Amino acid sequence: MWTKQELSKLRLEARMKVFGESSEAQFLFEIAGTALGVIEFTAVEKLSSPYEVTLSLASEDEVRMDEVIGREGLLTILGDEADRYFHGIISSFVQVGTKGRFFLYQAKMVPSLWLLSLEQDCRIFQNKTVQEIVSTILEDAGITSDRFVFRLQNRYEPREYCVQYCETDLQFISRLLEREGIFYFFEHSRDKHLLVFGDSTVNYQPIAGEPQVLFHPSDSRVPGEEFVYAFQLQRQIQSGKITLRDFNFKRPTLDLTAQEEGSVDNRFEIYNYPGLYNTESDGRRLARLRLEESLVVRDLAFGESYCPRFVPGLTFQLVNHDFEELNQEYLLIEVTQEGEQPQELEERANAEREFHYSNSFACIPSSVQFRPQEKIPRPFIKGPQTAIVVGPEGEESYMDDEYYGMVKVQFHWDREGRRDEHSSCWIRVAYPYAGENHCTQFTPLIGDEVLVDFLEGNPDRPVIIGSLFKGEHKAVVKPEDMTKNEILTPYQHKISLDDKGGEITISTGANYSCRMSDPKKLIHISTPNGRFLSLDDTAQEVRLNTEHGSYLSLHDPSKTIQLETEDRNFLLMEPGKITLKSTGGQEIIFQDSGNVLKMKNNNGHCVKIQSGNPNILVSDSNLTHKIQVGPDSINIFADTGTMTIQTKGGDLVVRALGQTLKLEGASGRITIDSTGIHIDAGAAPVEVKGSLIKLNC
DSSP states (O other), X not given: OOOHHHHHHHHHHHIIIIIOTTOOOSEEXXXXXXXXEEEEEEEEEETTEEEEEEEEEEESSOOOGGGTTTSEEEEEEOOSSSOEEEEEEEEEEEEEEEETTEEEEEEEEEOGGGGGGGOEEEEEEOSBOHHHHHHHHHHXXXXXXXXEEEEOOSOXXXXXXXXXXXEEHHHHHHHHHHHHTOEEEEEEOSSOEEEEEEOXXXXXXXXXXXXXXXXXXXXXXXXXXXXXXXXXXXXXXXXXXXXXXXXXXXXXXXXXOEEEEOSSSTTSEEEESOOOOSSHHHHHHHHHHHHHHHHTTTEEEEEEESOTTOOTTEEEEEESOSSGGXXXXXXEEEEEEEEEOOSOSTTGGGOOOOOEEEEEEEEEETTSOOOOOOOSOOOOOOSOEEEEEEOSTTOSOOOOTTSSOOBEEEETTOSSOOXXXXXXXXBEEOOSEEXXXXXXXXXXXXXXXXXXXXXXXXXXXXXXXXXXXXXXXXXXXXXXXXXXXXXXXXXXXXXXXXXXXXEEEEEOTTXXXXXXXXXXXXXXXXXXXXXXXXXXXXXXXXEEEOTTSOEEEEETTTTEEEEEOTTOOEEEEETTEEEEEOTTSOEEEEETTTTXXXXXXXXXXXXXXXXXXXXXXXXOTTSSEEEEEOSSOEEEEESSSOOOOXXXXXXXXXXXXXXXXXXXXXXXXXXXXXXXXXXXXXXXXXXXXSSOOOSOO
16 A cells, blocks of 8 residues: 555654654554544454454544545554554544644544445355355455455365345354354455455464564563563363254254264263254264364463564464463464554643553464354244245246155245245245155145244244245135135145035046035035936935936835936846836846746737746737746647748648647647547548558559
8 A cells, every 4th residue: 555665754744743753653544545643543353353443543634524434544553573554444433623733533444344244134045155155245245356365274065055134244154154163364464454264273374573472571661672571371171072963854864963072171061953964074074163162262361462463363472481381382363452652742742751552462372273153143033934935937836856845935035036946945845744655745836825934943944834825816715615624726626624514525627526415414426527426325325327317226215226327228126126128118027026037028028937837928918919838838829810830941840749739729620649630620520540541542
C-alpha cells in the first residue's frame, strides 16, 4: 500500500499533525489515502476468529463518514525487529468531537471476513467439499480468490448434503471449519490482509524477524528491545478419550462406533451420538479431531510482552525463562495489543511521556496440533416443515434406484433450487409399516406437499413424515362425507371405508370394484361391463352374473343352484331334483323322488326312466304314441294313425329267437310258432303244418 518513501513521509505527517516536530509517532494510520494521527488503539486477534482493531484518532482536517466507512485502512506499529501491519475494513466510524484545532474520531477496523456476519441465508450445498463450500461463500461475499488461500494437508470428501439454515455466512463457514478441524488466521501486508486456512502443524510459521524472544521478568520496557516480561504455563485435566457412534440405514448391521484416546487423561471419556458420519473411516477421523480439540488447551500458556510481532497462527521461541521446561517453541493462539501515543494533543510540543505499547497473549506448545473448539452450534429446526416433492421435468414420480422409497423435495425457503431432481438429496420417507418382505408404501409423487421433520433437529438430516393437501390438490373426502376414509392413487385406484354407511369399497381406475356392506350384509364384486359376483347374506344367496345376463345363483333357503345363460339355457338344482332346459324348450329332469330321469323336447315328446317302474317309456306329448321297454318285453303303441315299417333296397328281417312270432290286428292275427303258421282272419282261419309244404310249384 505504501512504499518506503511514502511510509517515511507518512510518519512525518503524523508526527507533525498530531504531536509536532519534536515528537515521532510510533503508530501510523491511514484510511483511503488519508493519514490520521493515532491517539490510542486496541487490537484483539484470535486463531479462527475475525480480528478487531479499535482506534482513537485525530486530524486537523474534518473527515466525512461516507469517505471512510467500508474503506480499507492500515495501522502500522513501528517495531524494533520489523514493523507490524494491521490491514482491514472500516466497519464503524464515530465523529467524537473536537479538541483545540483537532477533530477527534473513533474507528473500528475488521477483516473483510467479518462482513460475512452481516449476511444470513438459507441454502443447500450438495456433493461439495468444505473447501468448495467456503470458497463459494467467500466469493459470493465479494472476497476475491487472491484474498484467501487454503494450505491444507488433509483430503476432505465431498459432503452429500450440507445446509446453511438461518445462519450468517460467518457462522456457517465457522461451523463447518470447526467440525473439520480447520483453523484460519490472517497475514497482513501494507496493501491487503490474506485469510489463510490450515489444518496441520506444517502450517505453523515463525514470527517475522528473530523467532527467539527473550524473557525478562520486568514490566519496565528496555528501549530498543522486544521481550516477554510475564509468562506462565497452565496444565489442566482434559478428557482424553472420545467415543462417537452413528447409524447407517443402508448398512444397518454395521457397528459405527469410533473411539480415539490419548496417552494422558484417557480415563475421562466424552461419548457423543449421533456422530454425523456414515463410514468407519470417517468416524475414526472425527474422533481423532475431537480428541485433538479436547487436548489443545491441556497445556495453555499466558503472557505479556513488548513484541508487536506476535500474531496468532505464528510461532516464537521463548528463551531465558527461569523454568527451563518453559523455554520452548509456542504457537500463538490469541494476542491483544494496546498502544498509546504519549503526547497530549494540547501540549504535544512539551510532552514528556513516551509512547506506550504492550500486548497480552495466549499460546500452546508448537508440538500440539491446534484444532478450533466447536463453539458454533448447528441450527436446530424446532419442528417439521413442509416442502414440495420434485423430480425431472415431465415425470409424475421420481424415486431412488436403491429401493429405499426415497424422494427429493424443494423446501419453501430454498431460493436457489429449481424444483427439479437436483433440489435436495434423497430423503427417506416414514411409512406406517416397513421392513423385510413387509410394508405399507405410498411413495409421494411429484407436486405433492409433504411434511418434513429433521433427525435431532439437524437440517442436514431430513425425513418425510407425512403428506398434506394444498391449493388445487384438495381433499377427496368432502365435509358431508367426513365419516369416510379413503386411499386414492393417481390412477384412481381407491379404497373407501365408510364408517357411517358401514361399507368398504375397493375399486380400480377402470372401475372394477368390490363393495362390502355391513348393513346389507353384502359383498359385491363388479366389472365396468356389468359382470358381478354377489354374496348376499340377507337374501342368503351367492350370485354370479355375466355382461349379457348369464348368471349362476346359489340360494340357501331353497337349497337350489340355478344356472342360466343369456340365451335362456337353464340348469336348476333343487333338493332331490336337477332340471336342464335349453333355449328351445328341450328339457332333462333328474328327480330323486320316484327315481325319475325324464328327457323332453319342446313338442312334448319325452323319454322317461323310473327306477320303481321296470319299463322305459318313450312317448309323444299326449302319450298316444309310445314305446315301452320292459325287462321281458318291448311294446310300441300307436293309439291313432298308421304305423309303417319300411325298408328300401334291403330286406326287412324280424326274428323271434324264442318260440312264437305274432302279428295282430283288430280283425285278425298271424302266429308263427314251432307247430306251424296260423292265420286267423275271422270265420276262415288258415293253418299251415307239415315238414314240407309247397304252393303253386
